[in-house]
Amino acid sequence: MKAHILATVAASALLGACATTPGGEIETMANANTAVANIPQGTGYFASDSTLPFHAPDFSKISEDDYIPAFEQGMAIHKAEIDAIINNPEAPTFSNTIVALEKSGRMLGRVATVFFALTGSNTTDRLDEINTEISPKLTAHSDSITLNPELFARVKAVYDNRAAMAMTREDAKLLEDTYEGMVHAGALLTDAQRARVKEINSELSEITTEFGQEARAAMADQPVIFDTREELAGLSESDIKSAADFATEKGHPGKYAIALQNTTQQPLLPNMTNRAAREKLFMASYHRADGTTDIDTRPLVAKIAALRAEKASLFGEPDWATYAMWDRMAEKPATALGFMERMVPALAATQRREAAMLDEAIKADGGNFEVKPWDWYRYANKVKAARYDLDEDAMTEYFQLDKVLEDGVFYAANKLYGLSFERRTDLPVYHPDVWTYTVFDRDGSELGIFYFDPFQRPSKRGGAWMSNFVDQSKLWNTKPVIYNVLNIPKAPAGEVQLVSFDNVNTMFHEFGHALHGFFANQTYPSLSGTAVARDFVEYPSQVNEVWATYPEVLSNYAKHYRTGEPIPSEMITKIEAAAKFNQGYDFGETVEAALLDMKWAALSKEQAEAINTPAKVTEFERKSLEELGLEIDLVPPRYRSTYFNHIFSGPAGYSAGYYSYLWTEMLDRDSRKWFMENGGLTRANGDHYRETVLSTGGTMDYFEMFRNFAGRDPDVTPMLEARGLVPGDEAADSEVSDGALPADTAG
Ligand SMILES: [Zn+2]
Numbered sequence: 001m002k003a004h005i006l007a008t009v010a011a012s013a014l015l016g017a018c019a020t021t022p023g024g025e026i027e028t029m030a031n032a033n034t035a036v037a038n039i040p041q042g043t044g045y046f047a048s049d050s051t052l053p054f055h056a057p058d059f060s061k062i063s064e065d066d067y068i069p070a071f072e073q074g075m076a077i078h079k080a081e082i083d084a085i086i087n088n089p090e091a092p093t094f095s096n097t098i099v100a101l102e103k104s105g106r107m108l109g110r111v112a113t114v115f116f117a118l119t120g121s122n123t124t125d126r127l128d129e130i131n132t133e134i135s136p137k138l139t140a141h142s143d144s145i146t147l148n149p150e151l152f153a154r155v156k157a158v159y160d161n162r163a164a165m166a167m168t169r170e171d172a173k174l175l176e177d178t179y180e181g182m183v184h185a186g187a188l189l190t191d192a193q194r195a196r197v198k199e200i201n202s203e204l205s206e207i208t209t210e211f212g213q214e215a216r217a218a219m220a221d222q223p224v225i226f227d228t229r230e231e232l233a234g235l236s237e238s239d240i241k242s243a244a245d246f247a248t249e250k251g252h253p254g255k256y257a258i259a260l261q262n263t264t265q266q267p268l269l270p271n272m273t274n275r276a277a278r279e280k281l282f283m284a285s286y287h288r289a290d291g292t293t294d295i296d297t298r299p300l301v302a303k304i305a306a307l308r309a310e311k312a313s314l315f316g317e318p319d320w321a322t323y324a325m326w327d328r329m330a331e332k333p334a335t336a337l338g339f340m341e342r343m344v345p346a347l348a349a350t351q352r353r354e355a356a357m358l359d360e361a362i363k364a365d366g367g368n369f370e371v372k373p374w375d376w377y378r379y380a381n382k383v384k385a386a387r388y389d390l391d392e393d394a395m396t397e398y399f400q401l402d403k404v405l406e407d408g409v410f411y412a413a414n415k416l417y418g419l420s421f422e423r424r425t426d427l428p429v430y431h432p433d434v435w436t437y438t439v440f441d442r443d444g445s446e447l448g449i450f451y452f453d454p455f456q457r458p459s460k461r462g463g464a465w466m467s468n469f470v471d472q473s474k475l476w477n478t479k480p481v482i483y484n485v486l487n488i489p490k491a492p493a494g495e496v497q498l499v500s501f502d503n504v505n506t507m508f509h510e511f512g513h514a515l516h517g518f519f520a521n522q523t524y525p526s527l528s529g530t531a532v533a534r535d536f537v538e539y540p541s542q543v544n545e546v547w548a549t550y551p552e553v554l555s556n557y558a559k560h561y562r563t564g565e566p567i568p569s570e571m572i573t574k575i576e577a578a579a580k581f582n583q584g585y586d587f588g589e590t591v592e593a594a595l596l597d598m599k600w601a602a603l604s605k606e607q608a609e610a611i612n613t614p615a616k617v618t619e620f621e622r623k624s625l626e627e628l629g630l631e632i633d634l635v636p637p638r639y640r641s642t643y644f645n646h647i648f649s650g651p652a653g654y655s656a657g658y659y660s661y662l663w664t665e666m667l668d669r670d671s672r673k674w675f676m677e678n679g680g681l682t683r684a685n686g687d688h689y690r691e692t693v694l695s696t697g698g699t700m701d702y703f704e705m706f707r708n709f710a711g712r713d714p715d716v717t718p719m720l721e722a723r724g725l726v727p728g729d730e731a732a733d734s735e736v737s738d739g740a741l742p743a744d745t746a747g
Contacts, residue, residue, distance in 0.1 A: 044070055046070040305608045330535055415683070421450070433454070449481045
């Protein structure tokens with residue numbers, strides 16, 4: 001289960017390249033210098049910083065009616081501040097242009113931070129309405145700054161003079177990011193080019209929205225219809241009843257309808273005993289929106305690829321991937337492609353080995369056929385159940401929410417970084433289920449505030465995430481105020497609150513993001529803490545998951561809620577062994593999707609324009625997948641192009657970025673290896689990681705950062721080992737012995 005820090009992304013994306021995120025000290029532009037006489041003063045709660053400790057938001061003083069006026073005033077003030085920068089009679093300098101820009105938009109940042117935190121975790125109809133009303137205005141506001149030619153002229157003047165300026169590393173990075181962000185938006189283009197980019201942006205916005213709607217229609221409006229109950233044999237009574245009700249609703253009374261789910265694989269397949277019905281359901285999913293029915297997204301795919309390639313060419317880039325990856329750690333498509341291609345041999349071998357194992361399991365089960373994708377999970381699950389005998393409910397009894405947090409997550413942070421935590425009850429919260437803590441640093445000083453919002457509720461969107469109410473920043477003299485939001489089902493009143501092992505991992509994961517925010521040590525808020533590249537931000541959070549099952553941490557928090565007995569170590573051993581099972585499929589389908597994304601994004605304008613019929617879209621996808629050398633007919637990609645929402649739906653999304661999930665996992669697994677080779681859970685290791693990675697924000701090259709930490713470049717081998725995908729014959733043998741069928745299944 002991957003979690004995201006979406007709130008940060010949303011707020012900063014809305015505010016654009018010159019975003020400042022909100023924070024503390026009362027120091028507005030109005031008293032910063034004399035050239036600001038025309039800047040309006042805000043009114044209401046968001047006009048100034050909160051007076052609570054650490055400038056934590058005072059939810060007791062905020063009402064829903066405050067948002068619209070605060071957004072509008074915030075934008076007006078921001079605009080006036082930008083005008084003041086542009087109209088400054090002095091020659092452009094780092095201070096009067098770049099830093100002034102970084103300081104601008106403070107009221108807007110304040111309101112956006114609180115508002116988007118609440119629309120994510122505790123929304124109301126009114127907040128949703130405000131969101132719909134304000135979002136296009138924020139986008140237009142952001143564009144008006146990013147694409148302002150007079151502002152860019154000043155930024156460029158400072159940038160062009162950079163060699164002659166004395167700057168800190170962080171100053172230099174802020175200058176570079178500000179300049180490149182504006183260039184990336186189109187500041188260096190001719191008027192005609194910029195006009196074409198705007199056209200492309202608006203066309204892309206329409207077509208990708210249409211893609212999303214069509215892909216959704218292919219799931220929601222075109223369920224798979226089965227004529228007889230026998231075809232659904234193996235499903236639960238309630239699944240069958242739902243299918244019957246859904247068929248009636250769809251105008252097929254007396255039949256059964258199953259709606260497709262997002263991915264190529266379908267969750268009901270493992271339970272279906274009728275093989276022909278499995279094939280029918282799977283093939284409907286696989287051929288979704290590819291013209292097999294009246295829904296065909298292939299023309300949209302072709303258009304999106306061509307428009308993106310054209311846009312890249314206007315910027316002088318060879319392809320969309322090169323354009324889109326400008327601020328990523330991997331930076332160049334070849335780096336991301338090469339990294340994934342290195343996994344292919346081991347992965348292909350594992351796919352073949354798993355298929356052979358499943359062929360055996362099918363035989364043992366009395367079947368006389370070779371495994372196909374629609375059989376895969378049915379037999380893989382059987383082998384897995386026989387081999388690992390996992391009882392997740394029994395495990396949950398060892399994971400009590402408050403103990404996991406305080407004796408697990410906080411305990412690990414104490415051992416590694418010397419942090420300590422004190423629960424507080426004096427801060428206003430936006431929901432009674434939110435807990436707050438003061439975080440104390442290794443020297444006993446106050447480091448920041450941590451909000452923990454664990455429970456599912458209808459007003460919260462799905463998933464888990466971290467963000468800041470206040471960013472660490474020396475510019476504003478602010479310390480971090482950070483929240484983690486999860487979706488743990490709440491126990492009935494009076495019962496002990498237990499959590500699943502998945503949620504235990506998510507708690508460690510989200511707190512990994514929080515540590516990245518707490519240890520921020522930056523001057524500028526836009527480079528602070530988790531303000532890092534998309535293919536880097538999930539790395540520290542994944543690393544922190546390692547402590548969830550580290551023996552010393554585990555034995556401190558995982559105790560049976562009734563008996564207090566520590567968790568039996570074989571439970572954890574089984575979970576860890578099971579995590580290596582079926583990776584040829586689980587991991588393979590993700591790698592294939594990531595490679596497919598990159599193939600689409602790596603087309604030149606001419607290549608993309610040549611894919612101009614639906615048939616050519618199918619052909620390109622097939623050829624791209626075949627080139628990989630993976631077993632694509634046994635293990636199809638997690639998403640085919642025609643329903644790959646991450647890359648073709650909505651604004652750029654994860655286009656040329658789906659690999660990020662794998663990339664950060666590589667960094668994570670390699671870092672875990674470093675920790676274990678250096679003694680595991682020690683203060684020395686924690687301090688070193690804090691110094692080299694967690695405290696550096698977005699201020700330096702990410703490879704350099706990794707080398708400072710590990711003493712070498714990141715290596716893909718530990719990830720492959722963790723996935724049970726070690727290259728070479730020797731490894732294949734050891735996997736076979738680990739993967740040997742238990743006697744009762746092998747027959
Ligand atoms: Zn995350």
